Amino acid sequence: MGKPRVAIFDFACCEGCQLQIVNLEEDILGLLGLVQPVEWREALSDRSDEYDIAIVEGSITRAEDEERLRGIRKRAKLLIALGACATIGGVNKLKNACDMEDVRRYVYGRAAAMPHLATEPTRALDEVVKVDYKIHGCPVSRRELGAVVRSLAMGVEPVIPNYPxxxxxxxxxxxxxxxxxxxxxxxxxxxxxxxxxxxxxxxxxxxxxxxxxxxxxxxxxxxxxxxxxxxxxxxxxxxxxxxxxxxxxxx
Amino acid sequence: MLFEVRPEVGRLDYMPGQFVEVSLPGVGEAPISICSAPGRGESFQMLVRKTGRLTAALHALPEGARLGVRGPYGTRFPVGDDMKGRDALFVAGGIGLAPLRSAILYVLERRADYGRVTILYGTKSPAERLFTRDLAAWAARNDVQFLETVDRAEPPWTGNVGVITTLIPRARVDPARVVVAACGPPIMYKFVLVSLHALGVAHTQIFVSLERRMKCGVGKCGHCQINGLYACLDGPVFRYDRIADMQEAI
Amino acid sequence: MSIGQLDVETLCAWVDALARAETVYAPQARGDRFVYDRLRRAEDLRLDHDVTLLPPKKYFLPPRERLAQFDGTGAARSVLDETPFVLFGVHPYDVAAIAQADAYYLKENPDAHYAARRRGAVIVACDVQAASSSVFAACMGTAVAREGFDLLLTRVDGAYVADARTPAGEALLARAGRLSKADAVALGRREQVWQDALKFLRRHELKCRPADLPGLLTRSYEHAAWEKRSERCHSCASCVLVCPSCFCFDVQDDTGWDLCSGERCRRWDACLLRDFALVADTTSARTAWSAIVTASTARASTCTTASASWPASAADAASPPAPRALPIPSSSTTPCWRTDHAGLRLRRGEGPLPFAAGRPAAQDPCHRPRDAL
Incomplete structure (x- = not known):
């Protein structure tokens, strides 16, 4: 049995949680012993549509994001939300209380009308597609990230705490x-x-x-x-x- | 999935109703009840449903894999004492048959020591019937009354349909002589106990096995507490009169 | 066993020597609160502490503790921490709590990990000098410690009466060197300290005897008070986690990247956390139970088992510490409490406590630790 193929994607976020993966330092060798990254914009030049596990960072703020996420969900056997933006919408949800046009003008000023700067109320991943596991935090903890990956590699449910x-x-x-x-x-x-x-x-x-x-x-x-x-x-x-x-x- | 576990060294002696703490390094530990007849020592069987971290990992194990076992722990069904010389009534619901099977096999191996033996078994559907070879063997014996039912029939099932309490009036039970061993979901206990009470079976003649989140198995971690009792130490088999008035027990 | 008297100079020299030679845990100031921590020198010792953030149970049952280690082959080895230590300055109610933990962890199915730590511990109790603003020890009968410690210190007229009750306590006290004999006056004053403790360490009253509590609680299972309490409960378990007499734990495994080597750890758990009673099919035993019936078809598989005993089996555990003799204190004279109380009020108009209501000043750079002794 080959190693599971993992693809890492990002949406609206600061990419800090992906950086936590890069920052695993010597542990990254352990990680690479368990999984094979096939797409990871922050660390790889390769791209692939063939993967078992999708690790997704960021929240969904545009129609095209939603479409892309649905495609990822279709291809992945397992989808993991990485970090607060992906798991709960995070800081990006602050704008939901505002009028979207106001938000656009406030952030982009005169460029606000450009079509690629369209924006919608922020959604966490599980408001759009089914999410199998959530690695919480802003940023995620490397310890927890490692524990979740190892649990999944062993074929058992990761333990995600539910206490305050x-x-x-x-x-x-x-x-x-x-x-x-x-x-x-x-x-x-x-x-x-x-x-x-x-x-x-x-x-x-x-x-x-x-x-x-x-x-x-x-x-x-x-x-x-x-x-x-x-x-x-x-x-x-x-x-x-x-x-x-x-x-x-x-x- | 049914597991046959053989100790690498020594033997594991147990009685019906007891459980072991099964562990896999790195995955964790979980209580599993023993479902084989006692007295073999050199190996035992356990039936494991995939419900959590450890059980999922158990299901993925190859044959011959090693696992850690602590135990046996907990109280037993009274097959060796209270039930001896009396009528035995076994009431099993779903996977509750697993620990009861150990008791039933024990009794049937010593059939002459007991009066009437009655086994009632209920499942949700025919597909969920467990230990089908045992069921057939029990049904074929003329010194055992074996009745079973399913909540929902599916072809080719031609047997009884209905909840397990519908079998109780048909059980040939002498309320004065019978000792009951029951294992099943709490909802089953609720109704079975009412039926048994109606027949005139005293609480002291009824033994039930309760499931709780037993973690350490030795009365330390606190997870399986039922008021002042520990399911792992004082149970899992309780004589019903000891828990009848206890909140949260059933 | 001997009873001696230590002046503050001698006490400090003794504690300094102990802190150099042994692992000593004692109450110290951290910020504006007290915590038990590793003691490096006498001047950090705060025998005038009111209450610590966590009780000393953390040294017998650490918040997180490794129970076993797995090597790359999956073989397991129990981890026992047998490092001896001195637990210094334990208040009587915490002594009572340790005795309760002993009864729980050492009697039936002794816990090897707890026993290993307990075996190596010497407990130096200290009578309360500063009352916590919510102290209720006296109404539970734990304001004065009669047993469960190796050595008892009581502050009397600016010095300390040191009362060794076990050979371990005796040996520890012997290291104090020049020890003057505690005279009848000092012992009388100590008796008065105890009488005051019984009288004043009760900011809350119990309207029944402590022994009646279990029965009352059992009978009050359906009392409306619980519903009312639960409406205001965060299920944060803070109350349970800081409680000296709560001992539940959870056990979890983690592995290395090879997925074989790893460790089994336990962590404090609490019955007030929502998932505490959760069984594997994710229904809590305390809420509606869903049926456990989703049967799978039986099929055979063969496994062998290691005759594993991890976490360490009961057989590994030592016998509990021997019970201790109880010399009854005698005679009584005038109180000898520090009287620099902070104006705390008692119920029932009993007047201010003869106890200092101690709190370390927030990061006070002018803190003169000697005053604390």
Whole structure:
């Protein structure tokens, strides 16, 4: 049995998650021992339409993106969403609260009318096609990326955590950011990242998306307890997790 | 898929109803109940449905592969004590037949030690019937009453259709003498227990096997707790009176 | 066993020597909180800590722990950490929690990994000097430790009474060198410390005896309070993870890129996490159970098995630490608590605590650690 053929594609994103693959450093040899990349714009000049696994980065913001993604889905036996833009829409979804024409003008100014700059509300991959596995994060963690690839190579389901970031803050003895008057999204955000942002003195930005079935009532309670409002939480959530709820600057 | 597991060294002695923790390095560990008759020691069988990480990997193993086994763990069906000298009634639903098969084979190997033996088996459809050779053998015996049913018939099935409780009135059961061993989905227990109660079978004569997320198998990791009990230590086989009033048990 | 008295100078010299020679874990300031961490020198020791972010259970059951290692052939080897260590400055309620963990992990089916760590541990308990703002130890009967430690330190009139209860504690104390005898006055004051602890380490009251709790909880299974609580529960498990007496874990494997070598690790898990009771067919045992029936057709395959015992089997485990004798403290005199309390209020108008409500000042560069002892 030959190694599975892997193709890596990108849509609207910063390509930072693909860079995490390149940055596997010596581990990349291990990765190449398990899979054979056949298309990878960031690292290969080859192209191929014959592949088993598609790893897709970025979100879908244009009609032609949607068409291309559907083609990838058709050819791939397995489709993996790589990084926040692909798994939840990520930062790209910020614009969904705005009028698309405004967005276009604001970003591209006088060039906005050019046909290739057309834009639509952002969608995560699974809002367009079936996604088999999601590697969350902005950017994805190399450790988790490796674990998912190895699980799939062994033919078993990868373990993707479904507990909030709070768990990992507790395990590494990070004091709750609310104690320092921060609004932290860790309580509703899927863990697995080992909570580096709160540990570094920031707050959780929610880049791994929400846990399954977050408790909204509880979130409201936490806000009350620390003298914050649900709107404070909403504003923070909008960065990675909301299709709306932010005001858009006018150009 | 049915696995035959042979210890490389030593033997594995177990009783019906017990389970082993099966592990594959790098994949993980999962509890699997033993479905063969005890007493052979040199090997045992387990029936594995593909449901998770470990079971998927087990299904992909080639013949002769090595795997790790801890156990046996847990409580047993009372074939060697309470049931001895009494009537035996086995009630199996779907894959619940696997652990019960071990008990049934044990009893049939020592047929003279028991009174009437009755086996009730229900599946969703004829295609889901397990151990079909055993089923045929049990049906052919005249010292065993074997009844089975399917929820939905498909050709060429000509047997009973309906849920397993429809078989209970036809079981030749003396409520005073019978000891029941049951294994199946919780919904089956709910209805079977009502039927048995209606017949006048005491809770102390009913033994059920419960499935929980047993992880360590030795009462440490906490996953299989049912209130104060551990399914891996105090179960998986429970005498029904001990859990009848317990929330979440069934 | 001996009871001696240490002045602060002697205590510091002793702790410094221990920290140099042994692996010592003790409460220290991190930011504006306290944590148990590796102690390098006496001046970092904070015996005036109120409560630590995580209880000392992390040294017996680490948040993440390797149980076994697999080599390239798939052969497995249990990993046991037998490095001896001194756990210094443990509050009585944490001593009680360790005893509870011992009962859980060492009695029936002893856990070899826990036992290995526990065997190598010397526990130096220390009576509470600064009360946590939500302390409830006294109402649970854990404000004073009667057993479960090797050595007990109690701050009395600016010095420490050191009470060795085991040979290990005795040996540790012997390394303090010139030890003055604890006189009747000091012992009397220590008794008063205990009496105060019993009286004041209760910011919350229990309206029943602790022994009644299990029965009450069993009978309150359907109580509306649970529904109300669950409406406000994030299922973040923070409460369980920081709890000194919660011990559930999850086990997961990971492999190297060769897919053969690897390790089996356990990590703290918590019953309040949603997936805790999930069985393989992805229905939680606590919600509606879907039928486990999707039978496959039986077909035969042959496997052989390693008579594997990993994680290490019960047989590898050592016997639990021997029970300890319980000298009953006697006589009582005046209190000897530090009185620099931060104006915390008690319920029922009992007045301020005779305990300092200690919190390290946030990254205070002027922190004078000696004052903490």
């Amino acid at each position: 970031v709070c768990v990992e803050c507790k395990l590494r003895e990070t004091v709750c950011r609310y104690e320092y008057n921060e609004v932290c999204l860790g309580v509703v955000t899927r863990g697995g990242c080992n909570a580096p942002c709160p540990a570094g003195g920031g707050w959780c930005y929610g880049c791994r998306g929400l846990v399954d079935d977050p408790n909204v009532n509880a979130a409201r309670d936490v806000m009350d307890k620390y003298g914050r409002t649900p709107a404070d939480l909403q504003r923070r959530l909008a960065l990675f997790n909301s299709p709306g709820a932010v005001s858009c600057p006018k150009s």
